[in-house]
Amino acid sequence: MTHTPITLSIAGSDSGGGAGIQADIKAISATGGYACTVITATTAQNTLGVTDVHAIPLPHIEAQLDAVFSDLDVQAVKIGMLANSEIIQLVARKLRQYQPKQIVLDPVMVATSGDLLLQQTAIQTLIEELLPLATLITPNLPEAATLLNSEVPHTEQAVLDLIPALQQLPTAAVLLKGGHLAELPDSTDWLLSNSDVQTFTTARISTQNTHGTGCTLSSAIASYLAQGADLTAAVQQAKDYLTGAIAAADQLPVGQGHGPVNHFYQWQR
Numbered sequence: 001m002t003h004t005p006i007t008l009s010i011a012g013s014d015s016g017g018g019a020g021i022q023a024d025i026k027a028i029s030a031t032g033g034y035a036c037t038v039i040t041a042t043t044a045q046n047t048l049g050v051t052d053v054h055a056i057p058l059p060h061i062e063a064q065l066d067a068v069f070s071d072l073d074v075q076a077v078k079i080g081m082l083a084n085s086e087i088i089q090l091v092a093r094k095l096r097q098y099q100p101k102q103i104v105l106d107p108v109m110v111a112t113s114g115d116l117l118l119q120q121t122a123i124q125t126l127i128e129e130l131l132p133l134a135t136l137i138t139p140n141l142p143e144a145a146t147l148l149n150s151e152v153p154h155t156e157q158a159v160l161d162l163i164p165a166l167q168q169l170p171t172a173a174v175l176l177k178g179g180h181l182a183e184l185p186d187s188t189d190w191l192l193s194n195s196d197v198q199t200f201t202t203a204r205i206s207t208q209n210t211h212g213t214g215c216t217l218s219s220a221i222a223s224y225l226a227q228g229a230d231l232t233a234a235v236q237q238a239k240d241y242l243t244g245a246i247a248a249a250d251q252l253p254v255g256q257g258h259g260p261v262n263h264f265y266q267w268q269r
Contacts, residue, residue, distance in 0.1 A: 005033045005226040006072050008100070009219060010065075010091055011080030011108070012041035012053075018260030019045075019212035024078060024219040026263035031241055033223035036072055038064040040091070041083045047211055047255025055083045058090055065091070069098040075226035076102035078219045079134075083118065085125040092129035102225040105134040105171075106218035107143050123147070131171040136231060138218045141180040156181060159190070167192050175221075175235060179213065191235055200236060202243045209249035209259035216261055217242045 007028045014020035021037050028035035040061055044052035068074065077100045082088045095103065107126060109118040118126070123146060131137060144162060145152040147169065153159045159178060166174045174192040178184075184204065191198040220238035229237060248265035262268070 003073060003075075005076075005223070005228075006036060006074050007033045007076045007078060007219070007222045007226045008036050008038065008068055008072075008074045009078045009080065009222075010038045010040060010082075011078070011215070012043055012083065013039050014043055014045050014212070016046040016211075016255065016260075018047065018254065019215045020080060023212035023215040023260065023263070024080065027216040027219040027241075028078075028223045030245075030263050030266065031220045031223040031238070033226050035219075035223075036068050036074070038068060040087050041081055043081075047257035047259050049257070053083065055087060058086060061087060061090060062094065065094045065098075069094070069100075074098075074100050076100065076104065076222040078222040079103065079105045079130065080215055080218070081108040081118070082122070082126070085122040088122055088125045088129050092133060095130075095133050102135045102222065103133055104218050104222040104225070105130055105137045106214055107137055107139050107147065108214070109143050109146055127170070131169055134171045135225070136173045136175055136221065136235075137169070137171050138175045138177060138214065138221070140177045140214060144174075144176055152180075154181070156184065156188075163190065163192060163197060167194055173231060177214070177217070179210075189235075189239065191232065198232060198235075200239050202239065205243070205246045205249075207246060207249050208257075209252070209254075209261065210246060211258040211260045213242060213246065213261060216245060216263065 009024035012020045025035040041055045176190040178188045187204045188201045224234035245261035248262035252262040
């Protein structure tokens with residue numbers, strides 16, 4: 001190895017440890033990368049829900065970004081919770097300044113518990129400022145519907161009907177996550193570019209411990225991209241890793257609600 005595969009997570013902190021920055025550090029580390037962070041918000045959060053959100057002041061977010069990029073050779077960036085338009089604009093400006101090679105944007109809008117994590121007024125800013133910079137965005141079905149200002153699809157055919165519109169978004173590629181189609185026996189994700197659709201399917205795992213799955217998947221993709229994988233390979237490797245972490249989630253009883261996935265399951269066998 002001629003360099004350390006460094007992945008930067010720009011996201012919010014989850015005090016319960018299952019999602020956000022905490023999940024990102026675990027996923028990047030578990031998949032062979034080195035994690036560094038820029039914290040954009042702190043949340044009062046556990047497996048039952050989010051009770052408070054505090055956005056970090058803009059000058060401190062900017063100072064964190066400058067500190068990381070001025071010293072570390074960041075190969076990939078994962079972006080999660082950004083909370084408001086001002087933070088989105090700042091992050092976009094700094095990414096244009098430092099131009100990291102790979103950017104994976106998880107458009108975090110709603111927590112597993114249903115709590116809103118992104119202000120409504122910030123959604124258009126996200127589309128205009130960050131989507132054009134991203135190598136990949138990773139919306140789940142409610143987030144995809146929000147980006148398109150459409151109804152949330154509840155059938156596989158309704159999901160397929162969304163694909164042409166998603167391919168027109170101003171970004172290089174979209175990984176549409178189908179985990180919300182709970183009535184289907186399999187969990188399918190669709191990797192979309194302007195002219196291509198690839199599917200990634202695994203058997204659905206019955207567990208309520210799925211807190212942080214979106215953070216974990218996007219961070220793992222960024223980690224594999226930082227290690228030199230192409231986009232298709234990074235998505236496949238990350239989905240395989242997440243499937244294992246979900247399958248082992250019930251071996252890690254945490255909290256009374258939607259517990260976290262088991263990020264380090266590979267070391268616990």
